[in-house]
Amino acid sequence: MAPLIQLRDVARRYGSGEAEVRALDGVSLTITRGEFVAIMGPSGSGKSTAMNIIGCLDRPTSGQYLFDGTPVENLTPDARALLRRHYLGFVFQGFNLLPRTSALENVELPLIYQGLPRAQRVASARAALAKVGLEGRESAQPSQLSGGQQQRVAIARALASAPQVLLADEPTGNLDSQRSHEIMALLQQLNRDEGLTIVMVTHEADIAAHARRLVVFTDGKILSDAPSMPEIA
Amino acid sequence: MLWEAIRLAARSIIRNKLRSFLTILGIVIGVAAVIAMVTVGQGSSRQVAASVESLGSDMLVLRPGRRGFGPPSGTRPRALSLRDAEALAALPVVAQLAPLVSTAQTVVVGNANASTQITGSTADWLGVANWTLASGRNFTPAEDRAGQSLCLLGQTVRQSLFGTGDPLGQTLRIKAVTCQVVGLLAPKGAGSFGQDQDDLVVMPIRLLQRRLAGDSDVSSIQISLAAGVSVEDGTAEITALMRERRRITINKDDDFSISDMKEVASMLGSINAVLSGLLSSVAAVSLLVGGIGIMNIMLVSVTERTREIGIRLAVGASARQVLTQFLVESVVLSLLGGLMGIVLGLAMAWGGSRFMAIPFAPDPLIVALAFCFSAVVGVVFGFFPARRAARLDPIDALRHQ
Numbered sequence: 001m002a003p004l005i006q007l008r009d010v011a012r013r014y015g016s017g018e019a020e021v022r023a024l025d026g027v028s029l030t031i032t033r034g035e036f037v038a039i040m041g042p043s044g045s046g047k048s049t050a051m052n053i054i055g056c057l058d059r060p061t062s063g064q065y066l067f068d069g070t071p072v073e074n075l076t077p078d079a080r081a082l083l084r085r086h087y088l089g090f091v092f093q094g095f096n097l098l099p100r101t102s103a104l105e106n107v108e109l110p111l112i113y114q115g116l117p118r119a120q121r122v123a124s125a126r127a128a129l130a131k132v133g134l135e136g137r138e139s140a141q142p143s144q145l146s147g148g149q150q151q152r153v154a155i156a157r158a159l160a161s162a163p164q165v166l167l168a169d170e171p172t173g174n175l176d177s178q179r180s181h182e183i184m185a186l187l188q189q190l191n192r193d194e195g196l197t198i199v200m201v202t203h204e205a206d207i208a209a210h211a212r213r214l215v216v217f218t219d220g221k222i223l224s225d226a227p228s229m230p231e232i233a
Numbered sequence: 234m235l236w237e238a239i240r241l242a243a244r245s246i247i248r249n250k251l252r253s254f255l256t257i258l259g260i261v262i263g264v265a266a267v268i269a270m271v272t273v274g275q276g277s278s279r280q281v282a283a284s285v286e287s288l289g290s291d292m293l294v295l296r297p298g299r300r301g302f303g304p305p306s307g308t309r310p311r312a313l314s315l316r317d318a319e320a321l322a323a324l325p326v327v328a329q330l331a332p333l334v335s336t337a338q339t340v341v342v343g344n345a346n347a348s349t350q351i352t353g354s355t356a357d358w359l360g361v362a363n364w365t366l367a368s369g370r371n372f373t374p375a376e377d378r379a380g381q382s383l384c385l386l387g388q389t390v391r392q393s394l395f396g397t398g399d400p401l402g403q404t405l406r407i408k409a410v411t412c413q414v415v416g417l418l419a420p421k422g423a424g425s426f427g428q429d430q431d432d433l434v435v436m437p438i439r440l441l442q443r444r445l446a447g448d449s450d451v452s453s454i455q456i457s458l459a460a461g462v463s464v465e466d467g468t469a470e471i472t473a474l475m476r477e478r479r480r481i482t483i484n485k486d487d488d489f490s491i492s493d494m495k496e497v498a499s500m501l502g503s504i505n506a507v508l509s510g511l512l513s514s515v516a517a518v519s520l521l522v523g524g525i526g527i528m529n530i531m532l533v534s535v536t537e538r539t540r541e542i543g544i545r546l547a548v549g550a551s552a553r554q555v556l557t558q559f560l561v562e563s564v565v566l567s568l569l570g571g572l573m574g575i576v577l578g579l580a581m582a583w584g585g586s587r588f589m590a591i592p593f594a595p596d597p598l599i600v601a602l603a604f605c606f607s608a609v610v611g612v613v614f615g616f617f618p619a620r621r622a623a624r625l626d627p628i629d630a631l632r633h634q
Contacts, residue, residue, distance in 0.1 A: 057547065057627045078551045085549020096544050096631065100248065110548040112237050157548065 002069030004164060004197055005031040005054060010063035010073075011220075012049050023049040024060070025220035033164075036191040036198045038208035038228060041217035048169065050217065051201045055088055055167045056080040068164065085113050089158025093170035095150040097142040103129060103153045104138040110161040128156040132186060148179035155186065159196075166190070168200040172207050184210040234554065235561070242562035245534075246569070256530040257570030259523025260610060264574025264603045265581060266516035271599045272582035274509030276591040278502055280423075283592075285498040292361070293467060293493050295321070295454040295475070299486065310488050311479065312450035315438070318355075320478060321456065326470045328459040331358040332451040334441055340390065340434060341406045347393040350433045351407060353441030361455050369401045369416035372437055380439035382412035388420040389432040405434070410444045412436060423590055464493045520606065523570065524614040531563050531618035542622050543630025556623035563615025564608055571607025575600055 012024040024046045031037055041047045052058035053065060056072060057080075065073040072083060084090075089110075097106045107125035116124070129138055132152040142150050151171060158166050168187065172180035188210055190196045202208050214228040246253045298310035318332040334353040339346050352358075356374045359366070372383045384405060391400050400414045421430040442449050458467040468491050475489055535542070542555055579595055586593040 052628055055547075057631075078553070081546065081549055081551040084547065088549075090547050092631065096540070096547070098541055098544060109545070112234075113545075113549045113551075113554060115234065161549070 001033075002066065003030045003032045004068055005029070005199070006064075006066040006069075007050075007053070007060075008064040008066070010050075010053060010060040010065060012046075012053060012058065013061045022220050024053070026063070027217075027220070027222055029215065029222065029225075031165075031197065031199060033197055034191070034195045035213060036188070036211045037200065037213045037215060038211035039199065039201045039215050039217060040203060040205070040208050041223070042203070045217040046220040047201050047217045049220075051167060051169055051199070054165075054199060055090060056083050085110060086161065087164040089161060089163035089166045091151070091154050091158050091166065091168040091171045093173035095142070095147075095154045095174070097150055097153055097157075099143065100141055102139045102141055103134065103145070103156075106142070106153055107157045107160045109157060114161060124160050125156070128160040129153070131159060131190075132156045146179075147175050148182055151175065151179075151183055152186070155183075155190075159190070165197040165199060168198065170202055171200060172202070172204070180207060234557070238558045238561040239565060241558060242565040245562060246566060252530065253566060253569075256527055257523070257566050257573070259526040260520065260567050260570030260607055261523075261574040261577060263516055263520030263523045264571050264607055265578035266519055267513055268575055268578025268599065268603055269581040269585065270509055270512040270516055272579065272593070272595050273585045273589070273591070274505060274512070275596055276582070276586045276594040277589070278505045279594050280591040281498065281501045281505060284423075285494050285501070291458045291462075291464065291494075293456045293458065293464070293471065293491050295456060295471065295489060295491050296452070297489050299488060299490060312448075312452070313454060313489070314449060314451055317475070317478060318451060318454050320474060321454065321471060324470055324474060326459055326462045326467045328457050329357050329361050330454055330456040331355055331361040332438055332454045333358075334438055334446060334450065334452050336441070336445055338407050338445065340394065342394045342403065345394050347390050349387075349390050351441060351445065352433050352435045353438035353446075354435060355438055358435065358455075361457050364421070365419045367417045367419040369414070371416055377437040377439065380437055380443055382410065382440060383415045383437065384412045385416040385418055385435040386414050387418050387431040387433040387435075389429055390434055391417060407434070408445060410440070412440070464495065468493070520610060524567070524610040527563055527567055527570075527611065528614040528618060531559065531615055532621070534562075535559065535618050535622045538622075539625060539630050539633040542625050543627050543633065546625070546627035547631060552623040555625075556619045559619035559622045560612065560615050563619065564611035567607045567611030567615075568604070571604050574607070575603055578603075 007027055007029040010024055010027045011022065014021045014023060027046070027050060029050070039047045039050060049058065053060055056067075056075070060073050063073070064071055067083065067087070072080070075083065098109070104122065104125050107128050108121045111121040111124055126138060129135065132155050134149060134152050134156065137145065137149065142153070145153065155166075166187075171187070172183055175183065184207060187198055187200070191198050191212075198211070200208075200211060208214055209228055211228050213226070215225045216223045295313065297313050313332070315332055318330060321327055322330050331354045336351050337348065338351045339348050340351075356372055356377050358364075359371050366385070367388075369385075371385070372381065376383055386394075386400050394400065394405070395403065400417060403414050404411050405414060418431070418435070423429060438451070456467075456471065458464070471491060472487065476487065479488065481487065545555060579600075582595065583593050
């Protein structure tokens with residue numbers, strides 16, 4: 001079986017000539033199903049760029065990206081939207097929930113684009129909210145929820161479409177340490193119990209320690225790639 | 234998906250009630266103006282048609298002087314006379330005719346008085362000009378020839394001189410003439426130009442000529458043609474007779490004119506069409522302005538909701554779906570404006586019609602057209618903002634604060 005995510009010598013450059021910035025400079029990375037990978041590195045190391053490319057929000061300037069064995073680096077914007085819709089789930093640092101919209105409707109959002117009928121959408125969204133421990137808060141709006149709860153809604157939204165991989169960009173960046181560890185525990189549980197593949201960008205070592213593999217970026221290149229060491233946490 | 238987009242649009246419109254209302258105000262006013270203009274315009278052309286009908290459609294009017302509105306030819310045209318009327322009445326193409334003289338005078342009864350139009354004519358006038366009597370009687374041809382001091386009253390004059398009292402048998406004084414009221418005319422209402430047709434007193438033409446005008450001129454002759462005679466044939470026969478009577482040589486122009494009511498009707502109709510066309514185009518410009526208002530607010534809305542668009546793109550919305558969402562929103566907005574405009578415009582037209590005493594004539598075609606047009610405004614002016622939303626880069630959009 002092909003690895004789920006395979007980056008081959010991927011580069012991403014902005015600008016040209018003297019002003020050229022190499023955000024990624026020849027990165028090769030393979031992630032198989034069921035992994036929980038943390039990507040670390042200082043700011044400007046290229047970790048967010050790598051995340052955007054993996055999430056099909058951005059395209060590599062050169063190199064190859066195979067998703068489940070299929071090259072996707074040259075897909076049209078609409079084809080990439082389709083890929084995101086059916087195979088990828090996103091969790092962001094700023095939660096990115098729709099304001100003045102109930103938790104349930106936020107979770108329903110990707111299912112609307114999948115074209116699911118309403119009844120099925122509501123059922124899936126309820127199930128996803130239950131999975132992140134938010135049963136009974138379906139009608140709450142983001143402003144009525146704590147940061148930790150909002151991030152749980154965001155995770156539920158990513159899970160609702162039953163993605164192949166969950167991409168988390170600084171998922172605990174806006175949370176205190178107590179909530180951060182709760183969220184990490186939730187991600188670990190999803191990875192362990194459901195076999196969900198998770199790729200997470202973070203700059204905090206103790207958060208990264210919750211993952212099972214740690215990739216460190218610096219200057220657009222991979223500095224190290226090793227199983228993470230839980231004893232540090 | 235479309236249904237979802239409509240639901241979403243409805244929700245965002247309801248959320249910003251005041252802003253949505255101000256956004257569509259331009260469309261509301263534009264559509265209301267078009268509907269009101271066209272409806273009132275059609276009501277007044279219906280009114281014109283009805284009043285031309287009441288004059289009689291196969292009627293000709295003979296007047297001295299050349300046709301047209303140009304400057305007078307210098308010499309005063311020769312007047313018509315009662316002998317002309319008698320000669321014309323003998324033509325087989327003529328069914329009935331009524332010579333007319335009129336003068337503006339003050340009518341006095343006791344200490345009440347009224348300024349009105351005094352019309353002198355013959356006993357046939359009632360039939361030719363399509364009037365009926367509410368009470369009393371017409372004067373007879375014999376009384377007319379004798380120039381007896383009798384008269385018929387219009388409703389407006391009766392109202393101002395006698396109130397609700399019975400005028401029959403009463404005596405009026407006009408200058409030095411006293412005459413007895415023998416008949417009361419049935420009301421006719423406002424004419425084509427909104428003038429009061431009931432503001433008149435009718436008396437035998439010879440009485441008016443001798444006692445008020447002091448000459449034997451006839452200012453016009455109303456002629457109704459015999460059944461089956463076309464307006465063209467009738468005009469030709471009358472022209473031939475009049476040229477002969479007035480000894481106009483072959484190479485000279487007529488010094489009289491004959492107009493028919495169809496001509497009057499079509500002239501009034503075209504004035505009406507030009508006016509309502511002008512007003513409607515002003516209204517159409519306001520629709521355009523309304524559309525630009527919608528575009529403006531939709532652009533603001535796209536900028537405000539950049540982050541929302543980013544989220545939607547991240548969870549898998551295609552550019553086309555984002556485009557649809559914003560396009561549907563602007564179409565729903567403008568249709569809402571269109572609906573409100575239709576209701577407002579019909580209400581305005583109804584009020585205006587009552588005020589001007591013309592029939593209220595809503596045209597379903599114009600209403601449907603206005604509705605479709607507001608949808609088109611939504612699509613046209615919503616497209617640019619929607620395309621801008623659809624072309625956003627998801628990464629930039631998500632980063633937008």
